[in-house]
Amino acid sequence: MVHSASAFRGTRVGVTEGAGPKNQSEAASGERVPRIRVSFWCAKGHETQLVFLRLPDEQLPTVWDCRRCGAPASRDGKEADLPDPLDEGFKSHLEYVKERRSDQDAEAVLAGALEKLRAGGVLPDELLRDA
Template identity: 30%
Template sequence: MAERTLRGARLGGQSFEDERGIEFAARQQVGYRCERGHEFEITMSVEADIPATWECPRCGAESLSVAGIQPEAKAEKPARTHWDMLLERRSEKELEDILKERLELLRGGEIGPAHLHRSSRKKKVS
């Protein structure tokens, strides 16, 4: 008997509910325009916070609201360089002293690549 009641009905493709007595939520159309000139509208609830940007459905670029809503500026942290981190650990005077010390060792042949010091060692021996 159950087979007869479903015969001819497209299950999942058709709703048997009646729309009488149903109250839809209030909606609004929000317009956006991308940098390539594509304009489109998105349907949103009246209660929703309207975003300043939306992805363009045609080209995928970021689109700005036609209503003039501006995106919030994000506070960007300045990039910390190697020099900034080095100055957190040592003063410039300490760094100058270390540089002088290392240059003396390098010029004296105590540190550095061996090929730079071969000729100076032979001269000292003879």
């Protein structure tokens, strides 16, 4: 039997155990730490709003990933337009596969998979003839 004190409990990042909706310093002093809502915009115009502790402007991040498209987003919307020379951008699984295989390799893998399906009787032949 698992003891309740040792049971795994899920919490959000940044929340301290036993503090409830306030963090420990807030709970000890009884005052809320001032917060600020910051907006970030990506090159596509998507807005991402985040809440941070009220810090000096230079300590707040200048770039954040867009929640909708994953592109870099900045507070003024202009820095996000500049592509990062080290970032290749989002690649789909198919794009990664195409980097590793030639068209001839892909045809051979597809033909082998179709033969296995036909031999195993998993799909009717009329569905696989045109493939």
